[in-house]
Amino acid sequence: MSNPGSHAIPTDRGPVEAQASTTDRPLEGFIPRSGAGLPFGILGVSSTQPPDKPHTRIDFQFSRAAFKSSKIPFQVPYPVPFRLLGDERKGWIDTTYLARDGRLRIARGNKGTVFILAKDDPPAS
Template sequence: RSTGDDMLLTALALAIRTPTRGVPVQMCATTPLEESLLTLLQPGSTPVQEEVAKITTALAASAGQDQPALSPLIEGEWVLLHTSKSTFDARNPLGKREDGTSPGLEGAFAALSGGAQVAAPSSSPIQRALVDAFSVTQSITLQGSDKRVLQSVETPLGTLRLGARASVSSEQPARISFTFDEGYFAVRAPLFGVDRLPYPVPFRLLGKEAEGYLDTVYLSEKIRISVGNKGTQFVLRRA
């Protein structure tokens, strides 16, 4: 048995002894399970999907915020560490929806809002490139009337920003629903005086294609695990 297996089993055993969901917990220090996950997903590592799934499943079943989308802890800036992936289908280069249909222009920004399940739909190559090669962050603001989710991708050429109106409800306390309403690429080195390139298609013309949601299955002061509307699981740490 490998050292990694021993570390995982130890973390899982410690997690079983944590309070059950619904019990108020002060999430000040990083838990053993969180430490195991952060170690597995540290920069330059090549984590095995099955190992990540074991830990994220254990975290989702352990103590955490009972109503994560309504908790102040969910606000702020988060850095994407990992996203579940599936086999690339060359016949659908932008990925597929749950019903198997092609997403069209949705593929350009679906990478930041929800990808595809491993069994049926395929992850977009855009999603894999963004997650693997660049820095992806998500900023959440839910206080006040201007509730927003801002997705940012730092690239060598500049920053891609996608903004969305957000909403939460006590009826679905784990879900943040959103509708994209702005998108642009901020050029690092402006050309001919142009420093911002707008998203090529107005979001209002995309209709339902511009809508999505994130269900948070685990939330603490350090870690957030969310599942997008297309089944992709996202692991993020607080910036």
């Protein structure tokens, strides 16, 4: 029985697994995003505002992604040609909250999206 006013959170919404370069972990030639994006806000406008505090921004560049689901035994490639998107495949997140144990992070992205990120448990050895 649930408490009044509580909401169940679905656990299988088809998460996306992505590969991205960062300044600290470059997978290919990586230069952080420099502008607001394509003209007329196509694909969303990216903020060019600097971070509120030093060392809170993580710049990234996607190179591939796929949808995962417990309902199918394979990953479905994300239908985006990242290499053709130039700066549109690049972005950043600013950490606004980091738990003391480092396992939970709340961040805002360059297009205004709020992310709640949790580290997976390390694999059992």
